[in-house]
């Protein structure tokens with residue numbers, strides 16, 4: 446079987462360094478908030494050009510901490526794409542706030558900035574005070590942040606970027622992590638920069654957002670350990686995970702280059718097939734971290750059948766995401782922008798993600814392409 450994501454190939458390269466890093470933690474014994482956590486935050490700050498970095502327990506907790514830092518209150522609204530992972534929307538109701546679902550573009554999988562006004566007006570007409578926009582860099586490509594930031598500025602909103610998948614990407618040469626007020630990412634093992642458990646981080650240049658999030662991630666801690674300024678959480682990253690991430694961060698830039706080369710190879714070989722597949726093609730202002738390589742199938746192809754044929758040839762595939770967030774039971778009563786979710790609904794039916802990782806060989810890509818061709822002919 447071709448691995449969908451090959452964490453073993455990566456581990457083989459750096460296993461001795463990770464073993465050494467874990468050994469150091471076992472020796473000093475500071476399993477919670479040990480020196481590796483600060484070291485990682487410092488290195489991530491340099492990597493992203495973001496002044497403040499707070500590592501935490503997961504990408505979902507990073508989003509939640511960011512919203513606490515932004516002082517989101519119950520009843521207030523946040524515009525969020527309906528085509529995303531659950532975390533993007535679930536953190537608003539956890540704070541008593543309201544997700545307002547917006548459509549995405551049909552080629553980038555990210556918020557359609559042209560539809561922001563409709564989403565904003567939909568909420569306002571319902572009496573909801575909109576406070577912010579959550580952009581999501583789905584599959585690795587950052588959202589089109591200039592028009593999103595401009596709409597936000599004109600309407601007194603903040604922007605929180607869910608970069609769980611797009612960490613490592615760039616927009617107009619600037620790093621994800623530094624494209625808006627605050628960014629959250631995930632170090633879940635399968636993400637472009639992943640650890641060997643759960644982890645996440647937030648990035649901001651705003652000292653107040655950082656301070657509230659930092660306090661909130663240790664029970665709302667005040668000046669001293671057992672003095673509390675606010676209601677908080679236990680959302681710390683484990684020192685061992687920080688130690689692992691320090692080694693993974695060393696090879697991250699070269700892995701991003703390898704991912705780009707894999708995406709180029711996919712484009713070359715899939716485009717050669719002359720099938721009616723839409724391939725991801727990035728405008729020059731975007732650099733993707735290629736968390737996923739996601740193609741768009743035509744309506745006349747049976748996706749389930751195609752997946753079955755590929756699986757029979759040892760090629761795993763995945764559908765991210767088969768059901769728009771607003772259609773799931775817990776989200777059914779939240780507002781959907783009045784301009785609808787045309788692209789979201791279309792893509793939920795037609796997307797297919799192929800194996801993607803830095804160590805995917807061109808031979809494997811040729812094999813995958815050939816079998817997609819065969820499966821199309823027999824579909």
Ligand SMILES: *Cc1c(COP(=O)(O)O)cnc(C)c1O
Pocket residue numbers: 503504505506529530532533581607609610630631632633643644645
């Ligand atoms: C993975 C993911 C998250 C959540 O990250 P966890 O670390 O699993 O909590 C949030 N948003 C998106 C878009 C994701 O893909």
